[in-house]
Amino acid sequence: MLAADPHHHVGAHPLCPGPPPHVLRRENVAQFGTSELFKAWLVVWEALGYTPVIASVNAAHFKVEGIPPLPQSRDRVVWCFLRNDIAEANGLPDLRPTCDAMCPTCGPVEGVQHWKKNPSFPVGEYGRPGGKGDYYYVCPNSRCGAHVEPVTRGIGEALDLSVRGEPFGLGYFKGKQRVTRTPYSPTAREQVAAGLEKFGGKPFIVTRRNNVKVKSLDQPIGTLTAQGGGHHYLACPTSSPSRRYTRRPARPRTKAPRPSTATTPRCPAAPGRLHVPAPPHRADLQPLAALAGGPGPAMDRHLQRHKYPGARQGTG
Structure with missing residues (x-):
């Protein structure tokens, strides 16, 4: 109406x-x-x-x-x-x-x-x-x-934690073509790393709206908007990286690299990628739509943009 x-x-x-x-x-x-x-x-x-x-x-x-x-x-x-x-x-x-x-x-x-x-x-x-x-x-x-x-219910009751996501360290696809991955901002990396430490390696929710926030699965999730819930992501820490997502060795460069103006340290094994020191855990990120029976592919595409920043040395 x-x-x-x-x-x-x-x-x-x-x-x-x-x-x-x-x-x-x-x-x-x-x-x-x-x-x-x-x-x-x-x-x-x-x-x-x-x-x-x-x-x-x-x-x-x-x-x-x-x-x-x-x-x-x-x-x-x-x-x-x-x-x-x-x-x-x-x-x-x-x-x-x-x-x-x-x-x-x-x-x-x-x-x-x-x-x-x-x-x-x-x-x-x-x-x-x-x-x-x-x-x-x-x-x-x-x-x-x-x-x-x-008395409230936690969002963990509605999620299937066995569904595997992708490592946050790989970045997210930018644009509709889904060809080039972009590293996440330092703020997002810091907050997700803080969530790993805060929840002791247990899965948690990452909310990217206004400011990046992390929340326990024992709490209700924030509002899922008409955009398909694209502000909320499930971070699942793992003790070791999956072989599926192991980065291949960098190809030798045939041209001299362009001078970088970024102040963030670069990863020597993968030029142009942000380098993140090795954290105590690695994490996968899974779209909530697939776990909680969301409205479909439109939500999945938006939710799949988040991956965990905590990769090993030289993996982004």
Whole structure:
């Protein structure tokens, strides 16, 4: 549904004849609800004879009957527009979400949302007290009301770790032709090396969005966008390199090498490749789409760009 044409969906347009529907339910990114035009958009729906009910949820916390929370942190604003006569006859639904949480005082509870500002307009993103975000969860007991952390699922539950990726040290293919590999930036190399040390050789998630970040498989993954999840990659450390990816000896050069202006040390065994000192582990990187049943080749092509920087001496 396009926000610009709500009348298409309520029978107020000649291309959509018939009585207006009883209920309309939709969702969108949280930024849509916090935009300046959102409240004006709601006024249009009220003029068309509907009563709006709004809520904000995160997929990592939200649960319904028979469906547990997803191992993905994904903030969304959801709404339900009831035709006025239906709302008067049946009342308005309660869309306020709860989550499984552990209170330090009361034990397991159903956490309720606490909004930092304007609780009468519950639109925004999940956060923590004193940090970013518009709401967090508290204990429902009136005598307690302490801040509680939602119980979440790790992305590791949805991945097949037996699927092999490619060494990060080989770089990634640049361009649609997939002919020339390009080394990863020093920032990406440093963060992935830090992930190897932080998680002690266990697989972890690499997120390349804004700043490079690493995350445990015991945590929910960040939002998978409409681009196909191309910001998230699975790094699988291995104790030794695969024979399949062993670099061949460099061919002798017939022409004098061009002078290099790069400040990064070059690898003597492979001119033009970035040299990375030998780390304690090597790592493979596997597209999450292939592991978690993603939307297909478009996602795979984008995800396969990440390979691990920690190659042996002289392998890139």
